[in-house]
Structures are given as C-alpha cells and as structure tokens.
Amino acid sequence: MKTMMAMITTVAIAAGSSFAPTSLRAQENNAETLSAVMERGVLRIGVLGAFKPWAFRAQDGTLQGIEVDLAKRVAESLGVEAELVEVTSANRIQFLEQKRIDLIIGGMYDTASRREVVGIIEPGYWASGPSLMAREGAIESWDDVAGKPICAKQGVIYNQLIETDFGARLMAFAGNAEGKEALRSGKCVAWFYDDSSIAADLATGDWEGFEMPVDALFVNPWAAAVPIAEKDGAFGKILSGLIYGWHEDGTLIGLQEEYDLQSTAWLANMHDSFAYDRTFLAD
Amino acid sequence: MLEFTAPLFLALQQTTGLNFSPFFDEYDLGRLMTGVQTSLLLILCVLAVSLVVGLLGAAAQRSRFWVLRFLVATYIAVFRNTPPVVQLLFFYFGLGAFTPQVDMGGWYEPMISSFGWAVIALGIFGGSYNVEIFRAGIEAVPKATSEATEALAFSPMQTFVHVTMPLALRFSLPALASNLISLAKTTSIAYVIAVPEMTYALSGVWNDRLNVGEMMTLLFVYYIAVVAIISVIMGQLEKRLSVPGLGK
Amino acid sequence: MTNAVSTTRTRSTVPILLGAALLLASLAIAYLATSHIAKGPDDSPLKVLGRWIPFILEGFTLNILMSVLAMILATVSGIGLGFLQISNAVIIRQPARFVTRVFRNSPWLVILFAIMLMVPFEITLPHFGTVMIPGWVKATIGFTLPVMANIAELLRGAVASIPTGQWESAESLAFSRMQTMRHVILPQCIRRMLPGWMNWFALLTLMTPIAAILGVNEALGNTQAAMESAGSSPDLLIPFYLFLMSIFFIFIYPVSVWTKRLERRFAAT
Structure with missing residues (x-):
C-alpha cells in the first residue's frame, strides 16, 4: 500500500507539473494586428457559438446575437470584412495568442489574471454577476435561501458563496440544462447562475411563472480583448473608443431592448457617466 | 482532526506546492466528509437493493407463469443494454x-431525493446483473440434490428455500463479488444528479482550488480502498460458507 | 427436466419477442406522455422529438466512433499489458499488474475526469506545430484505459486456463517461449477471450454517454441540448430519454445476444 501511494503521488505530481501553461506570446510591435487586418481586408473576431442571445446559430446556420452585432460594427468602422470565428471559453485566449483571431468579443469576464495574458479593452461592454431564478414569489431576498436546496452548475467560480454566506444547500449539476430542469421540476427552490443568462432565459418566454427576484451579488464587466502587446497600440485604442461610443450613444442599451433583456443598472450607469455634456452648444 | 493534519499538509503545500486542501481547510474537509459518508451509504444501499432485486428476479424466473418469466427477461434486457x-x-x-x-x-421538496433516486436506479441496474448470476448459481446445483430432497418428502418450495437457494448462493459468490465491485464503482455516476458522493465532493474542491491532480489522487485511493474492502468481505464470506466437497 | 426444456425455449424466443414488446412499450409510453398535452399539434413532444432526431443521431455516431476507436486501442494495448503481466521478469510483471489494478478498480467517470482535466487540450509536435486535441479524442483515451486493463486481465486468465502440458509439449518440440505463445497458446486464447471481449465492447458503448458530463457533444449531450432548445418543457423528458435508450438498445442488444450464444457454445465444447 505504501509503495502504491508513493507511485500515485508521483504520477499526480508529474500530472500537476504538466499543467503549467506554455505561452506562445512573442515580442511584437504594437501595431501589427491593425496593419495586418487592413492589408487582409478582413477582421477575424472570436465569438462564442451557443451563447444566446449574445452569439448563437440561427435557424439558417449564421451566427447572430448582440456580440455578433458588435463584432460587425467594429469591422464596419475599420472598413473591412468581418470573419466570425466560433470559439469556446476554453480556447478563446489561445486562439488570440496564436493569431487565429484578431479580437475576442466572447462573453469574457475582465479579471486580474486575464489581464496578465491578453489586452483587456476598457471600458467593458456588458456586465453580469451571480443571481437567482425562482418561481414567482418563492424568494424575496438573498436571505430567503438559507437551508433550502439551490440548483447550480458544477465548476462555477462563485458557487461556494451561496453556501458559506447564505447557508443554502447547493446541488450542482454538470450542465445548465439539468440544473434548470431540476428547478422546473421542483427539486430545488432556485437556480443560482449568471444574471445575464437568467435574463436571457426569461426573455425566451419558456419560463413563464419564473422571475429573477434579487440583484446580482456582485457585478463583473465583460471585456473585449486584443493581443496583449496591442492594448495600448492603435488597434486597442480604436476599440476603446468604439466601446466608449457604444455606451455614450445608447447602442448597448438599444441592443439590450432589441433582444428583450431585462434592463440592468450597470449599463444605465455607464450610459449616464459617459454621456458628454453637450448643453454648451445650445446657444 | 484538523489541528493534527493542518500543519503537516500546509507544510507540504509550502514545500512541494501539493494542495491537499481538505486536510487544512475546514470547508473542504466538510465537503470531503460528506462525500465519504454519502458515498459509503450510497454503495451500501445500492448493493442491498441490487441483491434483493436479483433474488426476487431469480425466483420469478423459475415461476410457472410465462408472463412473469417474460417480464424478468425484459427487465434484464432493458437494463443491461441501455446506458x-x-x-x-x-x-x-x-x-x-x-x-x-x-x-x-x-x-417544497420532492418526496424522493436525488440520493433516493440514485439508490433506486442503480439498485435496479445492478440487480439486472445479479438475476443472471443467481440463475447461473441455481443451474449449477446438481440435479441429484433436488432428487434427494424429493425422496425426503420436501415440497418444491421447501427444496428451493432450504436446499437449492443456499447452495446456489454459494456457487454465485465469485461472480457476485465482481459484480458488486463494479456496481460500487458505478455509484460515482450519481454525480450527474448532484448526489454529494465522493466524485461530486472532490470535483467541487478542485473546481474551487484548482488542485485537480491532488484531489484526483485522493479519489483513486478512495475507490481502490472501497474495492479492496468489498473483495475482502466477499472473500471471507466465501471461505466461511464453503461446503466441504463442493466447488474448488 | 421439464424446467430445463422450458427455460431453453424461452431463451431462444426471447430476443424476437422482446424487440417487438419494447418497441410497443416505448411507443405506448411516449403516447401516454404526449396525450394530455393541450398545445397545438406542432408542439406535441413526439413532433418535437421528430424534429430533433437527426441531431441526436448525429451525436450517437460520435458514441459509436468513440467506442470503436477505444475498443481498438484497448485491445492492442490490453494484449500488450496482458503479456507484460505474465512476463517472467518481476520488474516488468509488477508495474504491469499495478497499472492493471489501478484502471480496473477505478470508476469510469473518475478515469475520464483524470484524462479530460490533466491532458492539455493542445500539444506541440516537432513537425506539425500545435495540434488541438478535441474533447472526444481525450474521452476516447479515457474510455480506453479501463477496457485496456480488463482485456489485459482477460488475456492473463485465458493464458492461465491453457493446460501447462501444452507448454511442456511445445518445449519438447523445441519451440521458444515466443513461438509457443504465437502458434499454440494465443490461437486458443482468442477463442476463449471472444465472449468477454464482446461484453466489454457492450459495456464500453453503454458508458460513452458519461462523456457528455465533460462537454462532448455525443448522443446524451445532444439530447439535453435539444430539450433545452425546444423550450425545456417537462413533457419532453420521458420521450427524449426513452428514445435515447432505444437507440443504444438497438445497437447493443444484438451484440449481447450474440455474446450469449458464443458463451453457450464455448461452454458446451
């Protein structure tokens, strides 16, 4: 038994060390992407594939959604064609590093660790955080979950919060579909997940009699990303300006309405704080 | 427990980077303990249900009514040939x-919890194998035995309960042991319906702490230990029940 | 005696009767599950299922692909491992037995998790550059390992079941250990291993849906995705899961029947 333990531990250590990510980033000048895109006449944007209503396949097979719309706007501003590349949350950063795409607009949280590997564009274009979906009237505040079974998805970074801070009994399922099915069939009193996703579900009309009764526990912006060397180069600055403009002129709030999503305080605040005071033009 | 293990495993983490968080973090220890308890209880219940189902099925297979035999055959075919x-x-x-x-x-909560459903579903699944195993055991009982009981004026029922079944059980033990072991391992799929057994508990830990390698090692060690325990128990049973002059 | 005759008869007619009965039963259950739906005719769960059948079957091809590939890999590596297990050298035999024991005694799901999470999703090869490893390929490796260990065990058991007299007589004919293995022992082992090997193929195929837990788009993953896209109405659950069980049944049941027949024939000889 002792030798077996030792062997297993060795295997585990070996496996653990193979985890260290191998980064292919090279030193490069900070205008490379922009000139390559202009030369090519094509901007390759990484978007998610099954992320309704931000990016999803429509009946005719084309990609559509809020982020797809934003991606097309970027290409239009640069005067180039948009090539949409379907990515997943597991490979989007690698695709960017390997230059398979020029830009990510793919539901990516802006976090400190991601800022170390990609050029996160400020400001964020959307924001979300953990919230609850429950039958109408079942839950009124976060404190109502104490002692009750709450469905969630395995591997979500904030799952622990609802157990440690609010005393809920977490039931985490492998996929969204099972977790929400469990809520619908009454196996738990609420579904604990991202408010953006819950808002999207409620918008489909399939969840009649359900609501999102509480505000998100915290709000984390979603950011577009370019290769890290380009963050402060021309390409990064153009994107910053574009996103600033989308907040300022109401493009993002307009998309939120167009896709029937519940309005969020974050987008409204961004719109207000970026609004440029043009009253001086009045006279 | 934590006061003994915490210094040791914290030191291990500092020197080697190996993060066995359940041995120094209270929350993770709680998850591990729930995992072990739930998993052992689940295995116990599933094995028990599968044995009862197996015995009932094997008895029903000997029934005079073809409908009953057909139902058992259908049950076995369905549960052994679907995922x-x-x-x-x-x-x-x-x-x-x-x-x-x-x-x-x-x-409101459902009357049957996810644990309850796991016991029912996995018990019925495992039972479908046990029926066949018991049937083979019954067939292995020499015909001469039942002829001898007839001579002793036993009714067919008495023969079955007092002679055939006890012998059949003994003949079934080796095949039964390997099926119970494989069933005990299969309880890990209760993960998909959020039963907080070992696989579920430790995957929760590695999702939060990113210590996949270490938790995976614990998981392998746990299941190897469970398998070892079951095979020791079955081995003992086989030894204790062995009839002189029968079998190997 | 009457008993023995009747069981034989039931057993031989059971396959055909069963197939028909199961088909009828699933249709009946699906009908019952749908009959109380008040929605429009296009929304009946059976109609919805009909629309998604191609998508589910597309996923099922991946289950078959994974199980066939894993079976090939497991057979080759399992026979190799089996030979290492019966090697004369302790230094080879012991590690081989250890590997066999670890993979035989661990649950499929745990091995699958280990492979999915610890193997990187891309590797850099000297001549090909960076190659992505799709999830289903990793899952295939994860399915290979337990089957490999069990085939190794099958081989060990089969070799052990050959009377030692055969080894001795081959030796007296001046056969080397390798030659004896190749020309005398193996041909007999293959026959003895066949039913067990087929059993493992069936078990493997029935385990492939657990890959859905790790995001592989096989039949179960596609079934769940289809139900969600179709509005995740609770009425869909029974018909969709029943359909999924039926396609596995239709694929695996003939394999089981054939395996049983082989087992009986080998037991008789």
Whole structure:
C-alpha cells in the first residue's frame, strides 16, 4: 500500500507539473494586428457559438446575437470584412495568442489574471454577476435561501458563496440544462447562475411563472480583448473608443431592448457617466 | 482532526506546492466528509437493493407463469443494454417529475431525493446483473440434490428455500463479488444528479482550488480502498460458507 | 427436466419477442406522455422529438466512433499489458499488474475526469506545430484505459486456463517461449477471450454517454441540448430519454445476444 501511494503521488505530481501553461506570446510591435487586418481586408473576431442571445446559430446556420452585432460594427468602422470565428471559453485566449483571431468579443469576464495574458479593452461592454431564478414569489431576498436546496452548475467560480454566506444547500449539476430542469421540476427552490443568462432565459418566454427576484451579488464587466502587446497600440485604442461610443450613444442599451433583456443598472450607469455634456452648444 | 493534519499538509503545500486542501481547510474537509459518508451509504444501499432485486428476479424466473418469466427477461434486457447514466437521468428527471412534493415549512421538496433516486436506479441496474448470476448459481446445483430432497418428502418450495437457494448462493459468490465491485464503482455516476458522493465532493474542491491532480489522487485511493474492502468481505464470506466437497 | 426444456425455449424466443414488446412499450409510453398535452399539434413532444432526431443521431455516431476507436486501442494495448503481466521478469510483471489494478478498480467517470482535466487540450509536435486535441479524442483515451486493463486481465486468465502440458509439449518440440505463445497458446486464447471481449465492447458503448458530463457533444449531450432548445418543457423528458435508450438498445442488444450464444457454445465444447 505504501509503495502504491508513493507511485500515485508521483504520477499526480508529474500530472500537476504538466499543467503549467506554455505561452506562445512573442515580442511584437504594437501595431501589427491593425496593419495586418487592413492589408487582409478582413477582421477575424472570436465569438462564442451557443451563447444566446449574445452569439448563437440561427435557424439558417449564421451566427447572430448582440456580440455578433458588435463584432460587425467594429469591422464596419475599420472598413473591412468581418470573419466570425466560433470559439469556446476554453480556447478563446489561445486562439488570440496564436493569431487565429484578431479580437475576442466572447462573453469574457475582465479579471486580474486575464489581464496578465491578453489586452483587456476598457471600458467593458456588458456586465453580469451571480443571481437567482425562482418561481414567482418563492424568494424575496438573498436571505430567503438559507437551508433550502439551490440548483447550480458544477465548476462555477462563485458557487461556494451561496453556501458559506447564505447557508443554502447547493446541488450542482454538470450542465445548465439539468440544473434548470431540476428547478422546473421542483427539486430545488432556485437556480443560482449568471444574471445575464437568467435574463436571457426569461426573455425566451419558456419560463413563464419564473422571475429573477434579487440583484446580482456582485457585478463583473465583460471585456473585449486584443493581443496583449496591442492594448495600448492603435488597434486597442480604436476599440476603446468604439466601446466608449457604444455606451455614450445608447447602442448597448438599444441592443439590450432589441433582444428583450431585462434592463440592468450597470449599463444605465455607464450610459449616464459617459454621456458628454453637450448643453454648451445650445446657444 | 484538523489541528493534527493542518500543519503537516500546509507544510507540504509550502514545500512541494501539493494542495491537499481538505486536510487544512475546514470547508473542504466538510465537503470531503460528506462525500465519504454519502458515498459509503450510497454503495451500501445500492448493493442491498441490487441483491434483493436479483433474488426476487431469480425466483420469478423459475415461476410457472410465462408472463412473469417474460417480464424478468425484459427487465434484464432493458437494463443491461441501455446506458446506466441515461437510466439514472430517466428515473430522476423523467419519473421524478411525477412524484409528489413535500411541504418543508414554506417551500417544497420532492418526496424522493436525488440520493433516493440514485439508490433506486442503480439498485435496479445492478440487480439486472445479479438475476443472471443467481440463475447461473441455481443451474449449477446438481440435479441429484433436488432428487434427494424429493425422496425426503420436501415440497418444491421447501427444496428451493432450504436446499437449492443456499447452495446456489454459494456457487454465485465469485461472480457476485465482481459484480458488486463494479456496481460500487458505478455509484460515482450519481454525480450527474448532484448526489454529494465522493466524485461530486472532490470535483467541487478542485473546481474551487484548482488542485485537480491532488484531489484526483485522493479519489483513486478512495475507490481502490472501497474495492479492496468489498473483495475482502466477499472473500471471507466465501471461505466461511464453503461446503466441504463442493466447488474448488 | 421439464424446467430445463422450458427455460431453453424461452431463451431462444426471447430476443424476437422482446424487440417487438419494447418497441410497443416505448411507443405506448411516449403516447401516454404526449396525450394530455393541450398545445397545438406542432408542439406535441413526439413532433418535437421528430424534429430533433437527426441531431441526436448525429451525436450517437460520435458514441459509436468513440467506442470503436477505444475498443481498438484497448485491445492492442490490453494484449500488450496482458503479456507484460505474465512476463517472467518481476520488474516488468509488477508495474504491469499495478497499472492493471489501478484502471480496473477505478470508476469510469473518475478515469475520464483524470484524462479530460490533466491532458492539455493542445500539444506541440516537432513537425506539425500545435495540434488541438478535441474533447472526444481525450474521452476516447479515457474510455480506453479501463477496457485496456480488463482485456489485459482477460488475456492473463485465458493464458492461465491453457493446460501447462501444452507448454511442456511445445518445449519438447523445441519451440521458444515466443513461438509457443504465437502458434499454440494465443490461437486458443482468442477463442476463449471472444465472449468477454464482446461484453466489454457492450459495456464500453453503454458508458460513452458519461462523456457528455465533460462537454462532448455525443448522443446524451445532444439530447439535453435539444430539450433545452425546444423550450425545456417537462413533457419532453420521458420521450427524449426513452428514445435515447432505444437507440443504444438497438445497437447493443444484438451484440449481447450474440455474446450469449458464443458463451453457450464455448461452454458446451
């Protein structure tokens, strides 16, 4: 038994060390992407594939959604064609590093660790955080979950919060579909997940009699990303300006309405704080 | 427990980077303990249900009514030839939708929990193998034995209960041991319906702490230990029940 | 005696009767599950299922692909491992037995998790550059390992079941250990291993849906995605899961029947 333990531990250590990510980033000048895109006449944007209503396949097979719309706007501003590349949350950063795409607009949280590997564009274009979906009237505040079974998805970074801070009994399922099915069939009193996703579900009309009764526990912006060397180069600055403009002129709030999503305080605040005071033009 | 293990495993983490968080973090220890308890209880219940189902099925297979025999044959065919994960999901989500809800004082919970469904589904799944094993055991009982009991004026029922079955059980033990072991391992798929057994508990830990390698090692060690325990128990049983002059 | 005759008869007619009965039963259950739906005719769960059948079957091809590939890999590596297990050298035999024991005694799901999470999703090869490893390929490796260990065990058991007299007589004919293995022992082992090997193929195929837990788009994953896209109405659950069970049944049941027949024939000889 002792030798077996030792062997297993060795295997585990070996496996653990193979985890260290191998980064292919090279030193490069900070205008490379922009000139390559202009030369090519094509901007390759990484978007998610099954992320309704931000990016999803429509009946005719084309990609559509809020982020797809934003991606097309970027290409239009640069005067180039948009090539949409379907990515997943597991490979989007690698695709960017390997230059398979020029830009990510793919539901990516802006976090400190991601800022170390990609050029996160400020400001964020959307924001979300953990919230609850429950039958109408079942839950009124976060404190109502104490002692009750709450469905969630395995591997979500904030799952622990609802157990440690609010005393809920977490039931985490492998996929969204099972977790929400469990809520619908009454196996738990609420579904604990991202408010953006819950808002999207409620918008489909399939969840009649359900609501999102509480505000998100915290709000984390979603950011577009370019290769890290380009963050402060021309390409990064153009994107910053574009996103600033989308907040300022109401493009993002307009998309939120167009896709029937519940309005969020974050987008409204961004719109207000970026609004440029043009009253001086009045006279 | 934590005060003994914490210094040791914290030191291990500092020197080697190996993060065995359940041995120094209270929350993770809680998850591990729940995992071990739930998993052992689940294995115990599933094995028990599978044995009862197996015995009932094997008895029904000897019935004079072809309908009963046909039902048992159908049950075996269905449960041995469809994926156990899908069976579990079918029971939990499909049939679970029709079970009554219980008022827990302000909110409702289903009468049969995910643990309950796991016991039912996996027990029935494992039972389908046990029926065949017991049947083979019964067939291995020499014909001369039942002829001898007839001479002793036993009724067919008496023969079955007092002579055939005890012998058949002994003949079934080796095959039974390997099926029970494989069933105990299969309980890990209760993960898909959020039963907080070992696989579920430790995957929760590695999702939060990113210590996949270490938790995976614990998981392998746990299941190897469980298998070892079951085979020791079955081995002892075989030794204690062995009849002189029969078998090897 | 009457008993023995009747069981034989039931057994031989059971396959055909069963197939028909199961088909009828699933149709009946699906009908019952749908009959109380008040929605429009296009929304009946059976119609919805009909629309998604191609998508689910597309996923099922991946289950078959994974199980066939894993079976090939497991057979080759399992026979190799089996030979290492019966090697004369302790230094080879012991590690081989250890590997066999670890993979035989661990649950499929745990091995699958280990492979999915610890193997990187891309590797850099000297001549090909960076190659992505799709999830289903990793899952295939994860399915290979337990089957490999069990085939190794099958081989060990089969070799052990050959009377030692055969080894001795081959030796007296001046056969080397390798030659004896190749020309005398193996041909007999293959026959003895066949039913067990087929059993493992069936078990493997029935385990492939657990890959859905790790995001592989096989039949179970596609079934769940289809139900969600179709509005995740609770009425869909029973017909969709029943359909999924039926396609596995239709594929695996003939394999089981054939395996049983082989087992009986080998037991008789």
